[in-house]
Amino acid sequence: MIGRKRIGPARDADLTRKKILAAAKVEFAMKGLGGARVDAIAARSKANKRMIYHYFGSKEQLFTTVLEEAYSDIRMAERDLELDTLPPETALKTLVRFTWDYYLDNPEFLTLVNSENLHKGRHLKNSATIQAVSRPFVAMVKGILARGVASGVFRPDIDPVQLNITIAAIGYYYLTNRFTGAIIFDRDFMDPKMLAERLNFNLDTILRLVAASPARSRGIR
Amino acid sequence: MIGRKRIGPARDADLTRKKILAAAKVEFAMKGLGGARVDAIAARSKANKRMIYHYFGSKEQLFTTVLEEAYSDIRMAERDLELDTLPPETALKTLVRFTWDYYLDNPEFLTLVNSENLHKGRHLKNSATIQAVSRPFVAMVKGILARGVASGVFRPDIDPVQLNITIAAIGYYYLTNRFTGAIIFDRDFMDPKMLAERLNFNLDTILRLVAASPARSRGIR
Amino acid sequence: MIGRKRIGPARDADLTRKKILAAAKVEFAMKGLGGARVDAIAARSKANKRMIYHYFGSKEQLFTTVLEEAYSDIRMAERDLELDTLPPETALKTLVRFTWDYYLDNPEFLTLVNSENLHKGRHLKNSATIQAVSRPFVAMVKGILARGVASGVFRPDIDPVQLNITIAAIGYYYLTNRFTGAIIFDRDFMDPKMLAERLNFNLDTILRLVAASPARSRGIR
Amino acid sequence: MIGRKRIGPARDADLTRKKILAAAKVEFAMKGLGGARVDAIAARSKANKRMIYHYFGSKEQLFTTVLEEAYSDIRMAERDLELDTLPPETALKTLVRFTWDYYLDNPEFLTLVNSENLHKGRHLKNSATIQAVSRPFVAMVKGILARGVASGVFRPDIDPVQLNITIAAIGYYYLTNRFTGAIIFDRDFMDPKMLAERLNFNLDTILRLVAASPARSRGIR
DNA sequence: TATGAATGAGTGTTCATTCAT
DNA sequence: AATGAATGAACACTCATTCAT
Numbered sequence: 001m002i003g004r005k006r007i008g009p010a011r012d013a014d015l016t017r018k019k020i021l022a023a024a025k026v027e028f029a030m031k032g033l034g035g036a037r038v039d040a041i042a043a044r045s046k047a048n049k050r051m052i053y054h055y056f057g058s059k060e061q062l063f064t065t066v067l068e069e070a071y072s073d074i075r076m077a078e079r080d081l082e083l084d085t086l087p088p089e090t091a092l093k094t095l096v097r098f099t100w101d102y103y104l105d106n107p108e109f110l111t112l113v114n115s116e117n118l119h120k121g122r123h124l125k126n127s128a129t130i131q132a133v134s135r136p137f138v139a140m141v142k143g144i145l146a147r148g149v150a151s152g153v154f155r156p157d158i159d160p161v162q163l164n165i166t167i168a169a170i171g172y173y174y175l176t177n178r179f180t181g182a183i184i185f186d187r188d189f190m191d192p193k194m195l196a197e198r199l200n201f202n203l204d205t206i207l208r209l210v211a212a213s214p215a216r217s218r219g220i221r
Numbered sequence: 222m223i224g225r226k227r228i229g230p231a232r233d234a235d236l237t238r239k240k241i242l243a244a245a246k247v248e249f250a251m252k253g254l255g256g257a258r259v260d261a262i263a264a265r266s267k268a269n270k271r272m273i274y275h276y277f278g279s280k281e282q283l284f285t286t287v288l289e290e291a292y293s294d295i296r297m298a299e300r301d302l303e304l305d306t307l308p309p310e311t312a313l314k315t316l317v318r319f320t321w322d323y324y325l326d327n328p329e330f331l332t333l334v335n336s337e338n339l340h341k342g343r344h345l346k347n348s349a350t351i352q353a354v355s356r357p358f359v360a361m362v363k364g365i366l367a368r369g370v371a372s373g374v375f376r377p378d379i380d381p382v383q384l385n386i387t388i389a390a391i392g393y394y395y396l397t398n399r400f401t402g403a404i405i406f407d408r409d410f411m412d413p414k415m416l417a418e419r420l421n422f423n424l425d426t427i428l429r430l431v432a433a434s435p436a437r438s439r440g441i442r
Numbered sequence: 443m444i445g446r447k448r449i450g451p452a453r454d455a456d457l458t459r460k461k462i463l464a465a466a467k468v469e470f471a472m473k474g475l476g477g478a479r480v481d482a483i484a485a486r487s488k489a490n491k492r493m494i495y496h497y498f499g500s501k502e503q504l505f506t507t508v509l510e511e512a513y514s515d516i517r518m519a520e521r522d523l524e525l526d527t528l529p530p531e532t533a534l535k536t537l538v539r540f541t542w543d544y545y546l547d548n549p550e551f552l553t554l555v556n557s558e559n560l561h562k563g564r565h566l567k568n569s570a571t572i573q574a575v576s577r578p579f580v581a582m583v584k585g586i587l588a589r590g591v592a593s594g595v596f597r598p599d600i601d602p603v604q605l606n607i608t609i610a611a612i613g614y615y616y617l618t619n620r621f622t623g624a625i626i627f628d629r630d631f632m633d634p635k636m637l638a639e640r641l642n643f644n645l646d647t648i649l650r651l652v653a654a655s656p657a658r659s660r661g662i663r
Numbered sequence: 664m665i666g667r668k669r670i671g672p673a674r675d676a677d678l679t680r681k682k683i684l685a686a687a688k689v690e691f692a693m694k695g696l697g698g699a700r701v702d703a704i705a706a707r708s709k710a711n712k713r714m715i716y717h718y719f720g721s722k723e724q725l726f727t728t729v730l731e732e733a734y735s736d737i738r739m740a741e742r743d744l745e746l747d748t749l750p751p752e753t754a755l756k757t758l759v760r761f762t763w764d765y766y767l768d769n770p771e772f773l774t775l776v777n778s779e780n781l782h783k784g785r786h787l788k789n790s791a792t793i794q795a796v797s798r799p800f801v802a803m804v805k806g807i808l809a810r811g812v813a814s815g816v817f818r819p820d821i822d823p824v825q826l827n828i829t830i831a832a833i834g835y836y837y838l839t840n841r842f843t844g845a846i847i848f849d850r851d852f853m854d855p856k857m858l859a860e861r862l863n864f865n866l867d868t869i870l871r872l873v874a875a876s877p878a879r880s881r882g883i884r
Numbered sequence: 885t886a887t888g889a890a891t892g893a894g895t896g897t898t899c900a901t902t903c904a905t
Numbered sequence: 906a907a908t909g910a911a912t913g914a915a916c917a918c919t920c921a922t923t924c925a926t
Contacts, residue, residue, distance in 0.1 A: 012910090013909075013910065016910080016911085031255070031339075032253060032255060032256075032339055034252070034253060034255040034256035035253075035255035035256075035339075037894095037895075037896090038895075038896060038897080039894090039895080039896090047911085048910095048911060048912050048913080049896090049897085049912090049913090050897090050898080050899090050911070050912060050913085051910080051911065051912085052897095053896090053897065053898075054910085054911085058896080058897080059895095059896065059897090111339060113398060113401055114335050114339065114397070114398075116400070116401055117397055117398050117399070117400045117401055118252075118253055118256075118332060118335065119400075120400050121400030121401050121403065121404055124401060124404050125404060127404075130404055130405065131404070131407075134404070134405040134406075137405075138405070138406060159418065159422065161406050161408065162418065162419065162422040164406070165391075165394065165395055165402065165406075165419075166391055166422070166423075166426060168394060168398075169390045169391050169393070169394030169395065170386075170387055170390050170391065172390070172394055172398075173386065173389060173390030173393055173394050174386055174390065176335070176338055177334060177335075177338050177389075177393075178338070179337065179338045179340075179341050179342030180334055180337055180338055180342050180345060181386065182342065183342055183345050183346060183348075183351055183352070183355070184351065184355040184358075184359070185355075185359060185382045185385070185386075186352075187382065197380065197383065198383065198386075201380065201383040201387070202387075204430070205387060205426065205430050208429045208430055208432075209425070209426050209429055209430070211429075233885075233886095234885070237885085237886090258919090258920075258921090259920075259921055259922080260919095260920080260921090268886090269885095269886060269887050269888080270887085270888095270921095270922090271886070271887060271888085271922095271923085272885085272886070272887085274921090274922070274923080275885085275886085279921080279922085280921065280922090453888085453889060453890080453924085453925065453926080454889090455888075455889065458889080458890085473697065473781075474695060474697060474698075474781055476694070476695060476697040476698035477695075477697035477698075477781075479915090479916075479917090480916075480917060480918080481915090481916080481917090489890085490889095490890055490891050490892085491891090491892095491917090491918085492890070492891060492892085492918090492919080492920090493889080493890065493891085494918095495917090495918065495919075496889085496890085500917080500918080501917065501918085553781060555840060555843055556777050556781065556839070556840075558842065558843055559839055559840050559841070559842045559843055560694075560695055560698075560774060560777065561842075562842050563842030563843050563845065563846055566843060566846050567846060569846075572846055572847065573846070573849075576846070576847040576848075579847075580847070580848060601860065601864065603848050603850065604860065604861065604864040606848070607833075607836065607837055607844065607848075607861075608833055608864070608865075608868060610836060610840075611832045611833050611835070611836030611837065612828075612829055612832050612833065614832070614836050614840075615828065615831060615832030615835055615836050616828055616832065618777070618780055619776060619777075619780050619831075619835075620780070621779065621780045621782075621783050621784030622776055622779055622780055622784050622787060623828065624784065625784055625787050625788060625790075625793055625794070625797070626793065626797040626800075626801070627797075627801060627824045627827070627828075628794075629824065639822065639825065640825065640828075643822065643825040643829070644829075646872070647829060647868065647872050650871045650872055650874075651867070651868050651871055651872070653871075675906075675907095676906065679906085679907090700898090700899075700900090701899075701900060701901080702898095702899080702900090710907090711907060711908050711909080712900095712901090712908090712909095713901095713902085713907070713908060713909085714906085714907070714908085716900090716901070716902080717906080717907085721900080721901085722899095722900065722901090
């Protein structure tokens, strides 16, 4: 109450916007786009439901904004890793580890992406934001690979897009499908020991995949 | 009413059930559990809406049944591969390829599993069916690995569960997230050429992962 | 309960439809399209709100149906006058009187038409019903005029459309604008005496308009 | 802040009021009282929404003010015709023509009046303004009639109120109901030729109505 | 076995109006 | 005088489910 004049908490437009966005992220992550309730978002954000429409126009536009922010966040965090400055192998390991940790710490991201894909990418298809934040990221991984090939530690002819997908896949799938996984494999996928094993397994998978080993992988088809 | 009882009608009941189940699978796959509409399922199956409740009790129970059937189907198809009878490396490659093809041919399976995980596995948690069909499958992969280790083509100390998850992950993730993928990577994920590349990439990934070092992965195909 | 089998009142689809339609006519007439409440229509018809959507699709489609019915009703009543069988002057007087009485007895018709015109005729623009019921009516008035001209009681060169509009106008305007009229002219527009005067005034207006009097109305411009 | 106080702002208040009133007239005319949106009025007037409440108290009071202004405007315009100074027949023709032109040029007036009548004249019932501006107008028409009767060109026993209503009716109805009219009669009611025909038809109607019989309505123009 | 009719509790969205500055 | 932020009540419309036959 002392020090910051003029902005009564209940009247701070930007704060309200942020609270709605945060609440919406949680709701959409928990229930999906279709299952999320605008009422619940309003209640969770302690904002009036009318404000949601004032700031975001509709449930779908709110969802779009949440998605864009989620992608921006992860891409910014990746950029902050400054992988360009690391040796290729370290950079790659860092990326695998980061991806895993990020998914673990931000599980909403996974469900949001799932939801968007259930809807065939409709909300992001024409999002300038997504395209803007994606390009540098794709370029960065490409750069790591190129440097690794140049220094002889990575084998050539690895498609950076496919590599990227695989790095995401092996973390993502394990975590989003941990519930059916638990049933099928009769294990607790969130047990710290199993989580640690998974990270190691993933690091192993990626390193063996890119390694410029004696493996004469010519003839692959 | 007199004379030709029980000959046609008895089969119709079963047919109705099957039509509902087929329609429900499509609807749930397209819209998720929350987004699917009982009316739409009734319309698509050309059955009366009341029949859905007659045969399945509720929308959620119908969803459970659809899921159980979906899992049974893929597990049966895997069993039919008779991987036990193949050399370990061939068996593994066959499994990777089969998994990929099955996902491609039965995309509903992916969305159904996604939906169930959004709901924290609630519908399958106590399903005897799932557990019954899963056990032999897990055992089979374990067997392949063991045989491969014994014959020296696979390295030891590979967790069959982790391997299994990875085989699924690298196909599953690519396909379910193909819409956001298309946006981020600016590629058509369903382009036949890219699909073929992905399968090869996945085969490569798995074989390098399990190969007894130094991996002599000649002859991958 | 005795005599009419099989149709429990609460389960008669056609009856429900009719009750909704009747209630909607009242509501729309009283409040206009925008002011009418679907809830109020449901309550008034003692039908479930859901049924309104089941039978009519939307508030606007319900409004369209109400309008079509209202127009069909008046056109049918006009047809039943069998004006073709009457001498032209009698036919015309009968029409003026009928129009006036119909407006008085069915005040909803006036407000419904007003509402539709506020919405620029959007709901009827492509209504086959309206066009089907209108054509015979327009033709009938044209026929009366023609017969009157032929027999020398009506002057020629009267546009039947303009005549029609005027017949409607002089009754319609008085009745729909009776509230502002009462304020401006400080009279009770619904007082029986004033109503009777108005009808006579209107009959006079129309008869003088069409009369083939010595009036040599050449040169009108 | 220092130096040029109070010069602009004092006039702005009045300007804001006027802008709101103008915007409200358009909105209410287009959508009716129920359909008009306070937000839309604020946007259209480029005034803050709060100002509407500051100056007018409520949406309904704003509507009342708009109506009062609309009536004042037409009554003032009629007064400016100075019909008392014209020969009775000319005065009457001038009035018919003026009424028609005014309705054509100020279509909002028609819809506003319609709206008010849908609401049973509730907003004007106790309006001193309306009564004040109406009295002279009614008296004026009465005067024209009296002069015409005295000079022998009009027949006696014509109720000036009924005449007044009819003059308004034949223009008003044609214009407000032009949309349903277009559908029923399959004509373009706003086509210049049809508009001209209608005006002539109306002049003819009124002149024949008041003419001292045998109506020598030569020279109608 | 099968069906069309009916319903209550929600669902996203809108609106006139007031608050705080 | 003027404004952007906020709200509660209501609105059109939907949905899974049950009733009556």
